[in-house]
Amino acid sequence: MMDNLNDKIKGIRKSIIEMVTAGKSGHPGGSLSAADLIGVLYFEEMDITPENAGTTDRDRFVLSKGHASPLLYGVLKEKGILKEDIETFRHIDSKLQGHPNMNYVAGVDMSTGSLGQGISAAVGMAMANQLSKNSHRVYALLGDGECEEGQVWEAAMAAAHYQLDNLCAIVDFNGLQIDGDIHEVMNPTPLDEKFAAFGWHVICIDGHDLDAIRKAYQEAKETKGQPTVIVAKTIKGKGVSFMENKAAWHGVAPTQEECDAAVKEIEEA
Numbered sequence: 001m002m003d004n005l006n007d008k009i010k011g012i013r014k015s016i017i018e019m020v021t022a023g024k025s026g027h028p029g030g031s032l033s034a035a036d037l038i039g040v041l042y043f044e045e046m047d048i049t050p051e052n053a054g055t056t057d058r059d060r061f062v063l064s065k066g067h068a069s070p071l072l073y074g075v076l077k078e079k080g081i082l083k084e085d086i087e088t089f090r091h092i093d094s095k096l097q098g099h100p101n102m103n104y105v106a107g108v109d110m111s112t113g114s115l116g117q118g119i120s121a122a123v124g125m126a127m128a129n130q131l132s133k134n135s136h137r138v139y140a141l142l143g144d145g146e147c148e149e150g151q152v153w154e155a156a157m158a159a160a161h162y163q164l165d166n167l168c169a170i171v172d173f174n175g176l177q178i179d180g181d182i183h184e185v186m187n188p189t190p191l192d193e194k195f196a197a198f199g200w201h202v203i204c205i206d207g208h209d210l211d212a213i214r215k216a217y218q219e220a221k222e223t224k225g226q227p228t229v230i231v232a233k234t235i236k237g238k239g240v241s242f243m244e245n246k247a248a249w250h251g252v253a254p255t256q257e258e259c260d261a262a263v264k265e266i267e268e269a
Contacts, residue, residue: 005210008078009039013239013266015074015086021259023090026098029249030143031071033207033234034172040213041139041170042075053081053107059136060109060125064118065143065172066099067251072108073100081107115143116151119169123155126167126227137221140169145177147188153198159227160199167227168220169200172207174236176247195229207232239266 012035020026038061042048046059063072070089073096076082082105088094095104099113109125112118122140129136146152159167171191179185188194192202201223205212213232220228236250237243240262254262 005039005043008043009035010239010266010269011078012039012071012074014263015077016070017240017254017259017262017266019070019073019086019089019096020253021256022087023098024253025090025251026070026253027067027251028070028240028254029176029236029243029246029251030065030172030174031068031074032238032240032243033174033236034068034071034141034170034232035074035238036208036210037170037172037213037230037232037234038071038075038141039078040210041217042079044214045217046139047136048079048081048107050080056134057136060138062110062118062122062125062138062140063100063108063112064122064140065115065146066112066118068141068143068172069096069098069100073105076105076107079107115146116149116155118142119152120155122167122169123159123162123164126159126164127162129166130162130164135166137166137168140167142169142171143177144171144173144175144182144188144191145185147171147191148182148186153194156195156198156200156227163225164227165224168217169227169229171229171231172234173231174234176236176245176250178247178250180247192231195231199226201226201228202231203228204231205233207234208238239269241265 126138243249
């Protein structure tokens with residue numbers, strides 16, 4: 001199972017690089033950093049399949065940091081849900097736009113892009129499930145820079161108030177945003193203490209340790225009476241050595257030569 005999952009995660013990372021290169025724009029750094037988190041989520045935790053992707057009778061995922069759409073498209077491709085050619089990414093008339101659109105792409109549960117709004121939508125989904133006695137869970141991926149948005153904390157307050165224990169947020173804490181180090185741009189830390197103060201159950205992990213990720217999702221499911229947030233320490237650009245821990249790769253497309261080198265490195269890892 002581990003080898004198969006590793007292959008799937010490599011496939012996600014390769015797709016990220018290939019589509020951003022083909023689109024000549026996009027956000028590789030923060031897509032690569034969360035590939036392990038989302039790989040475990042889609043292949044071992046959530047019950048989404050090509051057959052039920054168009055329904056609400058399943059677990060759902062909101063990419064709150066919508067600019068990381070290559071990550072979402074990559075995992076949907078590996079799951080056999082995405083049918084569009086990833087090389088059309090960000091092209092005119094392509095369904096694979098820079099921010100995901102739920103009206104165009106199967107398996108996209110919320111159109112996102114304006115930071116802070118995705119987690120708010122996820123709170124609404126979780127509340128709807130709670131009211132309708134739908135036992136399925138809702139997951140949302142946020143960026144650490146996104147946590148500078150006030151709307152994130154309004155959503156956090158509401159989720160705790162309504163005891164949404166069917167909601168699990170994941171913070172991709174890679175420490176870098178488009179303008180640089182988050183601590184210098186607008187320091188949102190300590191994220192663990194802030195979420196705890198808002199009434200959330202908090203789990204802090206290494207976001208590239210697959211066993212730690214598995215255990216965190218299990219702990220989130222077992223936590224009752226409050227929502228859970230997984231604060232995952234990650235490496236921006238993970239898997240491509242010349243991109244790792246470099247804010248410059250937040251929103252820049254590789255050249256074809258850089259793409260070929262990155263794909264080779266991912267394949268050989």
